[in-house]
Amino acid sequence: MPDASGSVARVSSEAFVTFDNVGVTYGSGAARVAALENISLSFRAGDFVSIVGPSGCGKTTLMQTLAGFLKPSHGRVTIEGRTVDGPGADRGVVFQQPALFPWLTVAGNAGFGPMLRGAAKSQRTEVVERNLRMAGLWDFRDRYPYELSGGMQQRLAIVRALANDPKILLMDEPFGALDALTREQMQEELHAVWRRTGMTVLLITHSVEEAIYLGTDVVVMSQRPGRIMERIAAPFARRDERNSRAVKSLPEFVAMREHVLSLIWRSGHS
Amino acid sequence: MTAQPLHFRLLSLLSVIMFFAGWYAITALHLAPANLLPSMGEVVDAFTDILHNGYRTTTLSEDILATLGRCIGGFGLAALAGVPLGLWMGRSRALAASLDYIIQFMRPLPPLSYLILLILWLGTGDASKVALLFLSALPTIVMASMAAVRGVKQQRIQAALACGATEAQVFRHVVLPSCLPMVMTGLRISLAGTFSTVVAAELMAARDGLGWMVFSASQFLRTDIVMMGILILGVFGMALSWGLLRFDTWLVHWRGRE
Numbered sequence: 201m202p203d204a205s206g207s208v209a210r211v212s213s214e215a216f217v218t219f220d221n222v223g224v225t226y227g228s229g230a231a232r233v234a235a236l237e238n239i240s241l242s243f244r245a246g247d248f249v250s251i252v253g254p255s256g257c258g259k260t261t262l263m264q265t266l267a268g269f270l271k272p273s274h275g276r277v278t279i280e281g282r283t284v285d286g287p288g289a290d291r292g293v294v295f296q297q298p299a300l301f302p303w304l305t306v307a308g309n310a311g312f313g314p315m316l317r318g319a320a321k322s323q324r325t326e327v328v329e330r331n332l333r334m335a336g337l338w339d340f341r342d343r344y345p346y347e348l349s350g351g352m353q354q355r356l357a358i359v360r361a362l363a364n365d366p367k368i369l370l371m372d373e374p375f376g377a378l379d380a381l382t383r384e385q386m387q388e389e390l391h392a393v394w395r396r397t398g399m400t401v402l403l404i405t406h407s408v409e410e411a412i413y414l415g416t417d418v419v420v421m422s423q424r425p426g427r428i429m430e431r432i433a434a435p436f437a438r439r440d441e442r443n444s445r446a447v448k449s450l451p452e453f454v455a456m457r458e459h460v461l462s463l464i465w466r467s468g469h470s
Numbered sequence: 471m472t473a474q475p476l477h478f479r480l481l482s483l484l485s486v487i488m489f490f491a492g493w494y495a496i497t498a499l500h501l502a503p504a505n506l507l508p509s510m511g512e513v514v515d516a517f518t519d520i521l522h523n524g525y526r527t528t529t530l531s532e533d534i535l536a537t538l539g540r541c542i543g544g545f546g547l548a549a550l551a552g553v554p555l556g557l558w559m560g561r562s563r564a565l566a567a568s569l570d571y572i573i574q575f576m577r578p579l580p581p582l583s584y585l586i587l588l589i590l591w592l593g594t595g596d597a598s599k600v601a602l603l604f605l606s607a608l609p610t611i612v613m614a615s616m617a618a619v620r621g622v623k624q625q626r627i628q629a630a631l632a633c634g635a636t637e638a639q640v641f642r643h644v645v646l647p648s649c650l651p652m653v654m655t656g657l658r659i660s661l662a663g664t665f666s667t668v669v670a671a672e673l674m675a676a677r678d679g680l681g682w683m684v685f686s687a688s689q690f691l692r693t694d695i696v697m698m699g700i701l702i703l704g705v706f707g708m709a710l711s712w713g714l715l716r717f718d719t720w721l722v723h724w725r726g727r728e
Contacts, residue, residue, distance in 0.1 A: 267628070267632060268631075269628050269631070286631075287628065287631035287632050288631075288632070288634060289632065289633055289634030291632060292632060293628060293629060293632035295625050295628075295629070297625060299623065299625040299626050299628070299629045300629075301626070301643075301644065301647070302724035302727070302728050303647040303650070303723075303724060312630070312633050312643075313633035313634055316630075316633055316634055316635050316636075316639050316643070317634060344723070344724060346724055346727040346728055357629075360629070360633065361632065361633075363633075364633055364634060370632075
């Protein structure tokens with residue numbers, strides 16, 4: 201059962217992020233499509249929120265409203281009480297395709313945010329070195345992104361986002377393009393980063409198993425128009441034991457997985 | 471853009487050797503009238519003669535420099551004007567719309583069709599030729615640069631915005647470098663076009679240049695000089711393209727590797 205290890209810092213009862221009756225529609229007239237409808241959701245600092253749902257349920261759209269890439273058609277999104285109005289360095293974003301800058305070296309990508317802020321060179325190299333060492337990419341600092349494997353590229357994309365000390369990390373299917381083994385390894389690394397930093401994470405994924413394994417909260421969305429069907433508190437992310445195969449075959453883990461899958465299954469066939 | 475394996479390069483070389491061998495065989499066996507197809511020896515003789523004595527009023531190096539200068543001048547000006555204009559058009563729908571028909575009109579227009587107007591306006595000197603090359607190179611460069619801006623991956627821009635980039639920083643640090651591959655391709659295409667146009671321009675009104683030399687020699691049926699001029703033109707055309715290609719592979723090291 202939930203094991204409140206207390207190792208996650210910055211837990212507060214205040215809502216950190218809120219979606220307040222958010223709706224997004226595309227197009228107009230007969231071609232009008234509702235992507236999201238009546239999304240109300242809030243979470244606290246330090247939460248790891250996983251969002252799962254069938255394809256086309258608006259998971260990505262939901263993330264984009266928080267990232268500030270997309271303005272909701274109605275309702276509002278707030279972070280620390282302030283309405284989101286455009287993108288910013290306080291919300292780190294990682295996509296399924298790493299979207300790295302191929303003209304910059306690994307170090308250049310890792311230090312992109314500090315470079316934009318005009319941080320002093322010494323401070324920049326310090327941040328870059330620390331982050332690259334943590335991600336096991338230090339030996340590749342002078343290489344270019346296209347010389348890295350898919351898993352390393354995605355690690356670099358995460359490093360690039362973390363270099364800005366964001367308040368929240370938004371990840372859209374970050375491991376979707378990786379092979380199964382790399383994917384499990386990356387899950388462990390992401391979990392370690394979350395435990396160490398106490399950062400708030402919003403993870404969008406197709407993998408129910410991943411959502412439950414990593415999330416403190418699992419939000420299940422329905423087929424278009426995307427609505428929230430259920431929000432489940434998942435205890436596994438805060439467990440100290442990190443034997444992934446063992447955790448994923450616990451009876452309560454399997455039960456939760458089957459429950460979420462049946463929700464998605466039902467929504468997809470309604 | 472990796473280097474060709476050795477056996478493919480030998481194959482390329484072989485075809486060149488075959489060409490010269492065929493040429494030699496035809497002239498050695500007198501299969502073609504000598505005044506229409508000079509022998510290789512005659513062409514080499516013409517080359518050494520002109521190298522030392524020049525052709526009519528100009529030296530060979532003057533002719534080569536004249537042609538290259540016009541080429542690089544017209545192309546360089548077109549690049550300097552066309553790349554920023556195209557990038558701007560890619561950003562501004564209004565600007566793109568206002569120039570769209572003009573560019574579309576200019577692009578397929580044969581440059582020689584308006585050369586005579588340029589000569590009337592700017593005289594028979596270098597100005598009219600450089601203007602011709604500028605106008606013929608411009609549309610390709612503008613179109614490529616505009617398409618490059620429009621093709622920048624949205625996620626790259628979003629990734630930069632989420633790193634705190636301002637609009638200006640996005641343009642400077644993401645849009646510009648993202649455009650490099652396509653802009654460079656546009657420049658390479660347009661350079662090849664410029665080189666073929668410069669010779670045509672020199673056929674009509676010139677007192678120097680490789681094109682002028684070839685045209686002038688042809689009127690005296692000096693096919694040996696014509697042949698030599700063509701070979702020099704070809705070599706310099708290849709060298710220009712190769713130089714720009716090398717610059718491209720150095721600058722856009724990520725081309726085709728993303």
